[in-house]
Amino acid sequence: MEYLVINGGKRLQGEVTAQGAKNAAVGVISAAVLANDICIVDNLPNIEDITNLIAAMNDLGIKCRFIDEHCLEIDPRNIKNHIATGPSVTKIRASYYLIGVLLGKYRKAEVAMPGGCNFGNRPIDQHIKGFKALGAEVFVENGLVKAYAEDLTGTSIYLDVVSVGATINIMLAAALADGTTIIENAAKEPHVVDTANMLNMMGAKIKGAGTDVIRIKGVKELKGVEYTIIPDQIEAGTYMIAAAATGGDVTVKNIIPRHMDSLTAKLCEMDCSVMAGDDYIRVIGPEKLKATNIKTRAYPGFPTDLQPQMTALLSTAEGTSFITENIWESRFQYVDELKRLGCNITVEGKAAVVEGGGRLTGAEASATDLRAGASLIIAALAAEGRTLIGNVRFIDRGYEDIVGKLAALGADCMRVDSKEQAKKVKFMRELG
Ligand code: EPU
Numbered sequence: 096m097e098y099l100v101i102n103g104g105k106r107l108q109g110e111v112t113a114q115g116a117k118n119a120a121v122g123v124i125s126a127a128v129l130a131n132d133i134c135i136v137d138n139l140p141n142i143e144d145i146t147n148l149i150a151a152m153n154d155l156g157i158k159c160r161f162i163d164e165h166c167l168e169i170d171p172r173n174i175k176n177h178i179a180t181g182p183s184v185t186k187i188r189a190s191y192y193l194i195g196v197l198l199g200k201y202r203k204a205e206v207a208m209p210g211g212c213n214f215g216n217r218p219i220d221q222h223i224k225g226f227k228a229l230g231a232e233v234f235v236e237n238g239l240v241k242a243y244a245e246d247l248t249g250t251s252i253y254l255d256v257v258s259v260g261a262t263i264n265i266m267l268a269a270a271l272a273d274g275t276t277i278i279e280n281a282a283k284e285p286h287v288v289d290t291a292n293m294l295n296m297m298g299a300k301i302k303g304a305g306t307d308v309i310r311i312k313g314v315k316e317l318k319g320v321e322y323t324i325i326p327d328q329i330e331a332g333t334y335m336i337a338a339a340a341t342g343g344d345v346t347v348k349n350i351i352p353r354h355m356d357s358l359t360a361k362l363c364e365m366d367c368s369v370m371a372g373d374d375y376i377r378v379i380g381p382e383k384l385k386a387t388n389i390k391t392r393a394y395p396g397f398p399t400d401l402q403p404q405m406t407a408l409l410s411t412a413e414g415t416s417f418i419t420e421n422i423w424e425s426r427f428q429y430v431d432e433l434k435r436l437g438c439n440i441t442v443e444g445k446a447a448v449v450e451g452g453g454r455l456t457g458a459e460a461s462a463t464d465l466r467a468g469a470s471l472i473i474a475a476l477a478a479e480g481r482t483l484i485g486n487v488r489f490i491d492r493g494y495e496d497i498v499g500k501l502a503a504l505g506a507d508c509m510r511v512d513s514k515e516q517a518k519k520v521k522f523m524r525e526l527g
Contacts, residue, residue, distance in 0.1 A: 098514065099484040099498065101475035102507035102522040103457055107343035109504045113331040113350045114140040114495045115165065115324035121148055121189030122263045122290030123324055127169040128157055128196040129270060130297055132319030137166045139324060143492045150183035151190055155197075171200075178205040180239065185210045187492075191219055191260055194240055195267035198231055202244045208235070212464035212489075215425030221254050221261035228252045229265075229272055249274030249313055257282050257393040262309065263290050270299040272313040281309045284394040285354050289325045296320045328354040329400045330494060331376070333469050335359075336404045337501070338378040339367045340411055340477040345504060346377040357397040361387055361405065365412055386414030386451055391421050403429050403470035410438035411477045412451040420445045429467030432460040436474045436482060454479065461485040465493045472497070476506055483517050 115138035125148070127134035139145055141164055149159045149167070156175030160168045177197045184190040188211025197204035211217065219240070223233045228251075231244040249272050254261055262282040267290075269276035281287070283305055291304030297320050300312035331350045338345035339362055352359075352371035359369045359376065364387040368379040386409060391399040399422040409416040410433065420426045427442045434440065435458040439450040457480030462468030468490035475482035484490075487510065490497060498510045507522040 096485060096513070097487045098511050098517050099472070099487055099490070100509050100511055100517045100520050101457070101472065101482045101484070103455070103475050103478035103480060103482060105341065105476070105505055105507055107338055107341045107345050107476070107501070107504040107506060110346045110348055111334050111500050111504055112348045113326040114142075116140070116286055116289065116327040117142060117144055117329070117493050118259065118284070119286035119289035120145055120324050121192060122286055123293045123322060124148060124152070124167065124169060125189070125192035125196050126267060126290055126293045126297065128152065128171045128193075129200050129267065129294075129317045130171055130319045131316050132172070134169045134297075134319045135162065135166065135321040136169065137321070137323040139165050139167050140327060141165065141495045143488070144187050144189065147183040147187045148189055151179050151181060151193060154181050154183070155179055155193070174201070177201050177203045180205070180207045187211055188217070188260070191222060192264055192267060194222065194226070194242055195264035198226060198242045198244060199247065199268040199271045202247065204242045205239045208238055208240060213428075214423035214464070219260070221256060221258045222264045225252050225261055225265035225278075226268055229268055229276065247272035249276040249311070251277045251279065254278065254280040259284050259287060262287050266291060266294065266301060266309065266311055269311040269313060270294050270301070270317065271315070274313055276311040276313070278309040278311070279307065281307050282393055283307060285325055285328060285351070293320070293322045296322060326350045329398060329466070331355060332358045332398070332401045333404050333473070333494070334500070335362065335376060335378045336401070336408050336473055337476055339365065339380040339384065340408050340473050342380040342382060343504070344377070344379045346375050348375045350374060350376060352376050357395060358401060361389060361397065384408070384412035386412045386416040386449075388417045390419045393422070399423055399426060400466050402426060403466045404473050406430070406440065406447060406449060407433060407438065407470040407473035407477070409449040410440065410451050410453070410455065410474060414451055416449040416451060418447040418449065428463045429470055432463060432467065432471060433474055435460045436478050438474060456480055457482040459483045459485070462487065462489040465489050469494065472501070476501070483514065
């Protein structure tokens with residue numbers, strides 16, 4: 096098993112470039128399946144979730160070919176079937192977009208129930224409600240979501256919960272439907288807007304993406320385009336938090352600063368200096384961080400996908416912080432692992448109380464999911480001594496070359512193949 100070894104206590108300094116957004120990329124490359132020609136998608140992050148989605152698309156006969164590491168050519172013209180069941184489908188959450196595009200384009204889809212990080216119950220009832228409202232017959236049988244339609248007809252769909260996945264999936268299915276679909280109580284996340292922008296370039300008629308009412312006027316066909324994915328708000332935020340946790344001075348480049356507003360506000364409340372330019376943000380961590388409170392909410396609220404990293408950061412701040420998780424029913428599973436490094440956190444249902452300011456010390460801990468892994472990295476960077484992080488595969492799902500990027504900022508970190516190898520790693524500072 097692979098591990099990350101981090102020798103903490105080093106101030107991060109320098110520049111890091113954000114990758115393309117994972118959760119936009121999965122929507123955008125799925126949208127390409129709806130085209131009647133080749134699409135080229137640039138700024139794709141080189142991460143496991145994308146590799147798995149591409150593998151699932153290739154299995155369907157959608158020809159995906161990398162032009163370079165971050166640029167993918169997608170040829171959906173010779174699709175072989177509408178049944179997606181391979182292991183790559185069940186490993187990721189975003190395979191649910193294959194239901195939307197196959198149903199939208201071919202009026203039939205059979206896709207294995209999606210996987211993804213385990214935060215307790217992750218229903219897809221709102222996706223199914225949307226497909227049914229468009230006129231599809233949808234049922235779950237033998238672990239597959241099966242959806243069939245003679246015709247898809249535009250209609251009004253009110254989402255009972257604000258759902259990124261359901262909003263994007265309904266847009267995908269409705270883009271080629273007859274008539275106009277209205278999604279009410281839609282998600283406003285940047286990845287929803289990015290997927291809508293891609294679809295509009297392809298010839299779709301979507302208005303209102305980024306607000307809570309989206310109107311999709313169905314068209315007869317969608318053409319091939321070249322599209323560049325937006326920067327990753329969560330990856331960028333993780334490096335901003337890493338800067339704060341180490342009293343560092345880090346500039347995150349290639350970002351859309353507006354997407355970072357909720358995090359920027361919290362870092363300022365904690366006494367960090369945050370300066371934003373057109374496409375970068377510089378974060379300077381203070382000597383002593385102040386405690387604050389976090390409540391996760393759908394965009395533009397504070398993102399749940401930065402909550403675990405913030406919990407680690409708040410463990411290094413003086414005083415008591417309160418964190419309320421409003422999106423996922425069980426997203427504090429990582430807390431027991433953070434405690435191994437000395438974090439003092441009490442969880443009660445959807446709330447956590449962080450008693451910050453204690454000494455963090457390196458330990459052996461395991462990532463329980465993608466952002467849980469990122470939170471361990473933050474704590475390890477701030478801790479004294481050496482931390483060994485297991486289950487690196489979770490981190491690979493969403494972070495491209497995180498070790499290389501942190502090392503370039505001055506972190507002592509390394510990826511190793513085994514615990515034995517980890518023991519042999521000699522960091523310069525440990526050698527004196
Ligand atoms: N929900 C329902 N029914 C549905 C869909 C969602 O009740 O049909 C509920 C969920 O249980 C949750 C809330 O609605 O309580 C929001 O879920 P959403 O559908 O927005 O989540 P998702 O689309 O499955 C995406 C990201 C997640 C991120 C959430 C929230 C992708 C592939 N995943 O998931 O990203 O946490 O939105 O912003 O886009 C991550 O990147 O680490 C990650 C987990």
